[in-house]
Amino acid sequence: xxxxxxxxxxxxxxxxxxxxxxxxxxxxxxxxxxxxxxxxxxxxxxxxxxxxxxxxxxxxxxxxxxxxxxxxxxxxxxxxxxxxxxxxxxxxxxxxxxxxxxxxxxxxxxxxxxxxxxxxxxxxxxxxxxxxxxxxxxxxxxxxxxxxxxxxxxxxxxxxxxxxxxxxxxxxxxxxxxxxxxxxxxxxxxxxxxxxxxxxxxxxxxxxxxxxxxxxxxxxxxxxxxxxxxxxxxxxxxxxxxxxxxxxxxxxxxxxxxxxxxxxxxxxxxxxxxxxxxxxxxxxxxxxxxxxxxxxxxxxxxxxxxxxxxxxxxxxxxxxxxxxxx
Amino acid sequence: xxxxxxxxxxxxxxxxxxxxxxxxxxxxxxxxxxxxxxxxxxxxxxxxxxxxxxxxxxxxxxxxxxxxxxxxxxxxxxxxxxxxxxxxxxxxxxxxxxxxxxxxxxxxxxxxxxxxxxxxxxxxxxxxxxxxxxxxxxxxxxxxxxxxxxxxxxxxxxxxxxxxxxxxxxxxxxxxxxxxxxxxxxxxxxxxxxxxxxxxxxxxxxxxxxxxxxxxxxxxxxxxxxxxxxxxxxxxxxxxxxxxxxxxxxxxxxxxxxxxxxxxxxxxxxxxxxxxxxxxxxxxxxxxxxxxxxxxxxxxxxxxxxxxxxxxxxxxxxxxxxxx
Numbered sequence: 001x002x003x004x005x006x007x008x009x010x011x012x013x014x015x016x017x018x019x020x021x022x023x024x025x026x027x028x029x030x031x032x033x034x035x036x037x038x039x040x041x042x043x044x045x046x047x048x049x050x051x052x053x054x055x056x057x058x059x060x061x062x063x064x065x066x067x068x069x070x071x072x073x074x075x076x077x078x079x080x081x082x083x084x085x086x087x088x089x090x091x092x093x094x095x096x097x098x099x100x101x102x103x104x105x106x107x108x109x110x111x112x113x114x115x116x117x118x119x120x121x122x123x124x125x126x127x128x129x130x131x132x133x134x135x136x137x138x139x140x141x142x143x144x145x146x147x148x149x150x151x152x153x154x155x156x157x158x159x160x161x162x163x164x165x166x167x168x169x170x171x172x173x174x175x176x177x178x179x180x181x182x183x184x185x186x187x188x189x190x191x192x193x194x195x196x197x198x199x200x201x202x203x204x205x206x207x208x209x210x211x212x213x214x215x216x217x218x219x220x221x222x223x224x225x226x227x228x229x230x231x232x233x234x235x236x237x238x239x240x241x242x243x244x245x246x247x248x249x250x251x252x253x254x255x256x257x258x259x260x261x262x263x264x265x266x267x268x269x270x271x272x273x274x275x276x277x278x279x280x281x282x283x284x285x286x287x288x289x290x291x292x293x294x295x296x297x298x299x300x301x302x303x304x305x306x307x308x309x310x311x312x313x314x315x316x317x318x319x320x321x322x323x324x325x326x
Numbered sequence: 327x328x329x330x331x332x333x334x335x336x337x338x339x340x341x342x343x344x345x346x347x348x349x350x351x352x353x354x355x356x357x358x359x360x361x362x363x364x365x366x367x368x369x370x371x372x373x374x375x376x377x378x379x380x381x382x383x384x385x386x387x388x389x390x391x392x393x394x395x396x397x398x399x400x401x402x403x404x405x406x407x408x409x410x411x412x413x414x415x416x417x418x419x420x421x422x423x424x425x426x427x428x429x430x431x432x433x434x435x436x437x438x439x440x441x442x443x444x445x446x447x448x449x450x451x452x453x454x455x456x457x458x459x460x461x462x463x464x465x466x467x468x469x470x471x472x473x474x475x476x477x478x479x480x481x482x483x484x485x486x487x488x489x490x491x492x493x494x495x496x497x498x499x500x501x502x503x504x505x506x507x508x509x510x511x512x513x514x515x516x517x518x519x520x521x522x523x524x525x526x527x528x529x530x531x532x533x534x535x536x537x538x539x540x541x542x543x544x545x546x547x548x549x550x551x552x553x554x555x556x557x558x559x560x561x562x563x564x565x566x567x568x569x570x571x572x573x574x575x576x577x578x579x580x581x582x583x584x585x586x587x588x589x590x591x592x593x594x595x596x597x598x599x600x601x602x603x604x605x606x607x608x609x610x611x612x613x614x615x616x617x618x619x620x621x622x623x624x625x626x627x628x629x630x631x632x633x634x635x636x637x638x639x640x641x642x643x644x645x646x647x648x649x650x
Contacts, residue, residue, distance in 0.1 A: 033623055062620040072566055073573060077375050081617040083490060084368035085359070098474050099566040102486070110367070110490040162572070163472045192470065 023058035024088040024286055026279060029078055031095050031119070032195075033065040036251040037223060037271050038093075039320050041117070044275025045091065046323040052283055059283065062087065070161070070195045072099045079103040083110050088286055089127075091278035093118040097165045101125075113285060117278045118271075119166040127285055130277050130295040132269040134166045137299040138173020138221070141246045144265045144301055145184075145217045148244045152183040153216030156207060158200075158229055159192045160221045167221040170248055170267075174219050187211055193225045200228035208232050215243055223249040226266070230257045250302070250316045258304060258316075266302045272318045273297045342641050343588050343604040346633075350608055354615045363615050366493030373496065374485055376610040377503045378403065378565070378574075381558040382581040383588070383602040384510045385435075385551025390585050391514070392547045393527040393594030394449040398438065398456035399555050400577035404570065405464040406431050406559025410481065411473035411569030420481050428556040434460060435552020439545030457578070464571040473569040484564040499561045506554060511599040513550075523547060527594030583630070584609055587637040608633065 028045045030038040042063050049059045062082070066074035075095045080103055082090055090107065092114050094100035101123045104114045108125045116126040145155070157174060160167035171189075178184050191207055193200035204225075208215070218233070220226040226247030233239040239262040246265045247254055257263040274297050281291050302312050354363050362368060382399050389396050406427045413423045434456065441452050475482060485499040514520040522543045525533040534540050563569050588605030590597030609630060616626045 064617060064620065065623055071573070071575070072570060073378075073562070076565065077613065078617060080371050080375070080487070081368075081614050084365065084371050084614075085362045085618040096472065096566075096568070096570075098472065098568050099570070102567060106487050106490045162470050163570070 023060060024283060025060045025062065025085075026089055026091065026282060027062040027064060027078075027082040027085075027087045028091045028275065028278065029075065029082070029093065030063075030065045031075070031093050032070060035223060036320075037249050037269075038065065039324065040271035040318040041093070041275035041278075043318060043320045043323040044272035044277075045279045046275075047272065048276045048279035048283075050323070052280070057283060057287075059279065061279070066095065070095060072096050076100065076103050079107060083107040083112050086110075087112060089282040090114045091275070091282055092116055092121075092126075094121045094165075095119075096163050097122045098163075113282065115278050115282045115285075117274050119164065120169075128281050128291050128293055128295060130274055130281060130297060131166070132274070132299055133296050134169035135173035135176070137248065137267045137269070138170035138175075138219075139177040140173075140299060140301050141170070141219055141248065141265070141267045142174045142177025142181075144267075145219060145244060145246045146177070146181040148246075148264055149184065149217050151181050153244075154185050154187045154211070154214045156187060156211060156215050156218045157189040158203060158207060158218065158220055158225055159189070160225055161192060161195055167248075170221045171219075174221070184217075187214055193220075193228065195224070197224050197228055200224050201232060204229040204232035205235070208236060208238075212236060212238070217244040218246070220245065220247045223247070223251045223254060226263065227251065227253045227257070230254070230262050234262060255307075255316050258302065258307060261304060264303065266316075268300055268302050268315045270297045270300075270315060342637070343601045343608070346587065346637055347604050347608050347611070350611055350615070354611075357619060359615070359618050362618055365491075367491040368614070368618075370487065370493050370496060370500075371490075372607070372610050372614050373500050374487060374565075375614065376606050377485065377499045378558050378562050379577070379580050379584055379609065380503050380603055380606040381506060381554050381561070382577065383584045383606050384507055384599060385547075385554040386578075386581045386585045387588070387590060387597050387599055387602045388510070388514065388523060388547045389449075389551050390582070390590045390592060391527045391594060391597040392523045392544055393530065394442065394544065394547065395453065395582070395592070396435075396438065396548060396551060397450065397453040397578050398434070398460055399551070399558075399581060400574040401457045401460035401464065402431055402434050402552065402555045403559045403562050403574040403577055404572065405434075405460045405467065406556050407563035407566070407573060408464050408468040408473055408569035408571050410560050410563040411475040412467065414475050414479050414481060415473065420479065423481070424557075424560055427560050428553050431556025431559060432549050432553040435555065436545060436549035438552070439548030442548065443541035443545045461571075461575075468569060468571040470571070472571070475563060475567055475569065477567070481560065481564050482567050485561055486564075499564065502557065502561070506557065507599055507603055510554075514599060519543065519546070524595060527596070529595070580609060581606075583634050587634060589641055605637075 049061050052059050064078055066078055072095050097120050105125045107114055113127045115128050117130045159171055191203055193203045218229055220229045230245055233243055241261055245263045247263055248267045250266050250268050258266055285291050306312050410423055410427055438453055438456055442449050485497050522538045526540055584605035585602045587608055588601030612630055
């Protein structure tokens with residue numbers, strides 16, 4: 001019994017000794033786990049971890065999404081649990097610009113700083129906001145679609161999900177660009193795809209069932225919607241450039257669709273950079289250095305013609321495997 | 327005195343869930359993260375995260391003991407949450423809002439119960455239908471978007487985590503849940519109505535021949551559960567500071583799991599309020615602990631799934647040994 005106690009004490013001290021070295025525990029909290037986009041963010045965070053490790057700053061990374069994808073309450077629980085865990089800091093992609101405000105404020109109160117990435121949080125308690133300018137990305141998609149259609153045609157915008165700030169900004173940017181082209185007529189813009197590939201696929205099929213003959217161009221504000229809409233158009237034999245599709249974000253399937261000519265353009269972000277800068281910025285702050293309040297990670301438009309260029313290729317197929325063991 | 331010794335006896339009788347809770351605590355205390363998991367601040371955290379499931383489990387316990395099931399509760403939480411945000415935005419006082427939610431929740435429950443008892447329909451089917459109807463109605467009421475409650479409303483304080491690193495003070499939501507639990511335990515154990523519910527769940531035909539008004543009693547279990555779900559909706563809204571029509575999808579399954587881990591039998595006649603509360607706590611603790619251990623999300627889902635099967639399996643084994 002005494003031996004056991006002694007062993008336990010030795011164990012505890014060795015843990016304390018470990019903790020005494022300069023090291024940070026950082027929780028990275030995505031919106032979900034299954035999208036390839038989040039894997040790129042994860043890869044970026046791991047890249048930062050490795051680089052910092054090479055500089056002698058030890059970072060212990062936690063990667064943890066909400067238990068149920070896109071469930072606000074579950075994400076709040078994750079934030080609360082890491083606050084209790086007293087991590088050095090959090091990198092958070094908030095599922096909702098409002099619902100996550102209080103948990104982040106409480107984390108700050110408990111001494112856990114948060115860097116917000118990807119989607120906006122309506123709060124001033126975060127350390128920094130690192131994201132794509134989604135409005136600009138939406139405008140870029142609108143201009144490209146107008147160019148593809150020669151400024152004339154019927155357009156469908158299949159929205160993603162209520163309350164998702166990043167996709168709503170893209171949708172707004174897209175509609176803003178359309179206004180400059182009076183020849184483009186918006187025939188549907190009030191339908192939502194929902195969060196899974198299945199719901200998005202059904203929504204696409206239903207929309208196409210109604211607008212099959214009229215539609216000339218489609219904008220899909222994220223990876224799931226792009227893949228689902230492309231599949232639905234292919235099903236009815238109207239893909240392959242007949243109906244022009246502009247999507248947002250890239251994944252294995254949507255890049256394949258771009259190569260095959262079913263998708264004309266993809267507006268892509270740089271999620272690896274987002275995850276990377278999220279961790280780097282947080283560590284800079286923890287080291288007592290000043291950080292920028294807003295960092296734009298940029299958008300690019302990838303088409304079949306430019307997709308082979310090395311910088312585009314890196315955006316389309318982020319080097320996830322270099323950083324994550326699958 | 328009589329009441330408190332009776333409560334103690336029932337706590338002991340619901341030994342399975344208590345053992346389960348101790349087992350989970352024991353496992354987590356073997357890890358280095360125990361220094362974070364077993365802190366006052368985190369225990370408060372776990373309690374707050376349990377509140378909505380726990381209140382839902384109170385009504386569900388009643389329904390399951392009576393031999394029924396209610397799949398619509400997640401949708402009703404979303405609907406009443408949206409309604410709460412809407413009413414507060416429209417300038418209703420917090421207590422009239424609460425009253426309205428309880429009435430609306432109760433009415434939906436009563437409707438469920440009336441259809442089930444009146445037309446002798448399967449509860450599974452009726453409440454499955456209601457799940458869709460109420461979810462759709464929630465989205466309709468919310469105009470397909472989240473409804474933000476007024477930021478300065480006192481309702482927002484119900485689930486607020488004041489003083490995050492300490493156990494005290496617990497937010498009002500936790501006390502509300504405990505109060506409702508005590509009330510429901512008394513209703514179930516000390517009233518004629520409670521005895522009738524057990525009798526119907528154990529053997530409906532026998533209960534009917536003994537002169538129990540089976541239909542009204544059954545309908546009442548759904549209505550009472552609905553009243554409670556109205557409260558849960560308010561607390562869910564308070565937690566998100568917004569009415570979200572897509573919240574609590576699948577909540578009914580968490581609630582049913584909590585009740586079953588707590589020792590209730592889906593074939594009716596068996597179950598207890600303390601057991602269900604502990605069931606809810608076990609699930610929240612598992613989620614919280616694996617979270618802090620940095621385990622992957624999928625491992626949590628697998629573990630919670632295994633716990634459900636194990637808990638029920640062990641309980642049946644215990645019962646059969648006692649019986650034989």
